[in-house]
Amino acid sequence: MTDTIEKPASAALSPQARVDAWLADFEAALAVRDVERVVAMFAVDCFWRDLVSFTWNITTVEGRDGVADMLHARLAETSPSGFRTREEPTADGDVASAFIEFETAVGRGTGHLRIKTDADGKDVAWTLLTAMQELKGHEERKGVTRVLGAVHGSDADTRSWAEKRADEERALGRSEQPYALVVGGGQGGIALGARLRQLGVPAIVVDRHERPGDQWRKRYKSLCLHDPVWYDHLPYMPFPQNWPVFAPKDKIGDWLEFYTKVMEVPYWSKTTCLSASFDEAEKHWTVEIDRDGERLTLHPTQLVLATGMSGKPSIPTLPGQDVFRGEQHHSSAHPGPDRYVGKRAVVIGSNNSAHDICKALVENGVDTTMVQRSSTHIVKSDSLMEIGLGDLYSERAVASGMTTEKADLTFASLPYKIMHEFQIPIYDAIRERDKEFYDRLTAAGFELDWGDDDSGLFMKYLRRGSGYYIDVGACDLVADGTIKLAHGQVEKLTEDAVVLADGRVLPADVVVYATGYGSMNGWAADLIGQDVADKVGKVWGLGSGTTKDPGPWEGEQRNMWKPTQQENLWFHGGNLHQSRHYSLYLALQLKARHEGLPTPVYGLQEVHHLS
């Protein structure tokens, strides 16, 4: 009876009142370090995802036992406080959702909370996201704390900004060692480089290309981003309002170059890493590099591989590749259609690159056959934008008050374990909406799938990083036979043809291997050695037990943006969204170490697969 009076039915309270009450209880229980009391405030099927703020890791604990284990290990030292909402919570049925903020002993965080009412009528946490945003005493200088620029008053240092920059560039990597070396200067390396610059962590981003953005410029000429502009903003500097929805590759290349310069990212172009080894005694790396012909040895404390989760081409070894007299190359080296006009192309593979390349080839009059080796997931771009991304990343979302920051927090708040449950209805709706389209594709013999559990594109991306095409027109060309379709594995190449397992012979002047990419720890093997690659294990994937993502369940993306089994070795990358979002958490982990803060890692991931 007393209980009933003290705890009125949640339904009678506003979402704000429910969330405020839960946060107040939560904070009180945390303050007295009463783990059991905290745990009792969570649902049995709860998820607490932490980005660096409690765990110095990117980790999701699942269920009450998971919460208890993490808190026993980390509560005292984290010393969290100040939990409050950032704006008015919303409710969807029984579930109240809130953007929150809080602080810890060493930092300030934001997050997201979903509470629901349990069988006793009590509000319990279903999902909680806690995400470090800045370290106390090491805040980035922006807005009111931005630097002055001009020196007001008399200045003992008479060098100009440009002279100081030049001096710094001359010293970096020679008289001054970088604390962090970021290998790979695509959007991942650049975004991380910008964050580290803002945080005052001495770093160099090295890249083998002539200039920033070439990672995009050098791809096949018809390439445009498959993700829309609202999803793609880099940190600090959003794209302008007139930016195309799907930016052409050269335009995004120019933007990355611009961004690198404006954000003052220390960036070495035309630089190749030759080898790297970790000195256990000195606790730093020795990295041999070639900078535009000059050999240098660097000694960074931290080594970040940002070489691209789609960076290491995977080309099948096939009999006859040595006798084939035409041209053959991986999709990543495909120049576009111009030099193949009037010739015959065979494109092996049926995912994004294969479709893009085939479309450009046939539009230029090249006789083109796509070889589908296994089923492919297809989504029309406009359906994906509208149904899949529209609530968070669209002009509609912007108009409704959604910001990139809030969208990213919302996205990050969905536990990977149940994310597919949110995704399946989206793809059910898309299948319904575009039924005629899928029927035509099937009639043309194209083999479709929707992922092992019908959860569609984004889960495929997170689990295996492959297996789909976002349709921007190639499917119509497949359906009407303009792009010819063949099926099965490739048996061999002859002097002038590709021969399939069923004996079908595809005459070819050029063969394009749109056969995907290997795990990022292949880069670690090349650069550091197979022993270290095996020590850190497979990169990417969730352990979902679906195709190409073997279990056990990991809870987070393997090895991405967080400590690995190799001390001071990190992996960074992904699409523009991930490069923006996770670069913050990786940068904060590096900053904390650079400042000598204790960073005890909770839940360091175990290795279950080598690649």
Add this chain to the structure above:
Amino acid sequence: MTDTIEKPASAALSPQARVDAWLADFEAALAVRDVERVVAMFAVDCFWRDLVSFTWNITTVEGRDGVADMLHARLAETSPSGFRTREEPTADGDVASAFIEFETAVGRGTGHLRIKTDADGKDVAWTLLTAMQELKGHEERKGVTRVLGAVHGSDADTRSWAEKRADEERALGRSEQPYALVVGGGQGGIALGARLRQLGVPAIVVDRHERPGDQWRKRYKSLCLHDPVWYDHLPYMPFPQNWPVFAPKDKIGDWLEFYTKVMEVPYWSKTTCLSASFDEAEKHWTVEIDRDGERLTLHPTQLVLATGMSGKPSIPTLPGQDVFRGEQHHSSAHPGPDRYVGKRAVVIGSNNSAHDICKALVENGVDTTMVQRSSTHIVKSDSLMEIGLGDLYSERAVASGMTTEKADLTFASLPYKIMHEFQIPIYDAIRERDKEFYDRLTAAGFELDWGDDDSGLFMKYLRRGSGYYIDVGACDLVADGTIKLAHGQVEKLTEDAVVLADGRVLPADVVVYATGYGSMNGWAADLIGQDVADKVGKVWGLGSGTTKDPGPWEGEQRNMWKPTQQENLWFHGGNLHQSRHYSLYLALQLKARHEGLPTPVYGLQEVHHLS
């Protein structure tokens, strides 16, 4: 009695109700083309400033006669409607202020309104700003209407974005003539070029330097912007949150260079205009140019001189300049102190450049004398930021909800005729706040002024574009004698000294003429001919009748961003704020003409001064 009931005392109504009532009456009177009724809704001492929307001009009509004259000429054709507030109006005493929007027959506009209660208790307009924002049917593509980028579906044009850009660049100025030629590619030309690009007006921006931004990079090395970041944003792409308050020259140069690239401004570097003449029959210009050694003839319809309101160095002719054995140059060519260490410098002038240059020289150990020829207005940078700009352009303004657009509209809403009345209290407050500072300067012999009417820096800028220094530290060096001070006109130079009118001899190894810049129509004289320069007359200034700004009263800046007496010749420029703000109105005027819309100019300015 009836009247009293229908018109309750304004004080009893909310600002929203007052403004709504006034706008409704205004719209009704406009709708029936009842000019007298409209005029009666304005105060006797009213101002209506129009940027392109009613007048195809930038003009302010003053008083009821002015309003009546403009409306008789323009009301019917303008056909305005849809007046409404954009957000809740505010009140300061009796004056209610509102951001408004409206449309005309051909466009959509925003604006600003101040109403006050007259002696009869009726609300009347004190100031009205009407500003065209876009032309119907020619809206810029941004936000929901942004371009797709990727081509979805089959594409007959198989060129990539980069190939189309390259083709366009090859054709422009050769097989395709630009509609507008913008001479000068500093912030003014670049901002205008970006606007024209977005509006689809074929244009070329030409500039003599190696690359965009060199206009800043090539100035003296200690130069930083004197205006703060919030005041300096370019169109479309604001500076990021970490941008310095006062950006160093090389950093702003880099920003301009990449802005030009990202905004796809057609920009020809290393290009000099040799001559230009207007063909009255063909209604286009013939412009001879040298593009990196290649001679080309262009035939633009519109010619815009964006060569800098501080672009044409003014160097006094002095006896002995031919015998002086040291180095002598204008401040715009001053490289910075490095090569003068251990030498003696005489800097003639006592405004911004003189102070900046002297400060850098003495900080590098150069023996430096500043020659003050006339009194100078000094304001400390932090006082100017806090008291002068803080309400509109500051982090404080941003935090209170002020946007760049609203700040610009507010700023534009203040009629030039009474702007000094708003400025005088600001400088009274600054004089009080920094009394000790000014006392020290005076004690050191520095001659101060506050403008003819004590209205301070910004009015000096608008009236004459000179006569002040925003102090960032040089004044302390003047006050303590580190920078030596001399007074009076220069009589002559000798082999090794500057001799002043009072006979004082200043030994010199280098003489810097920090002597300002000439009127922008000097560029017209050089390029087109003295006859055209005289036809358009003096550029800049308000006709305030104060020093260096002779009357009669013009009401607007002479010849800037609006039609001139020379058909199809325009002047554009000013600081970053003006380059951002007025580039829109100039671009819309050019766009309308490019589309063949009727653009009858109301109140084309007369010429009262040749330079």
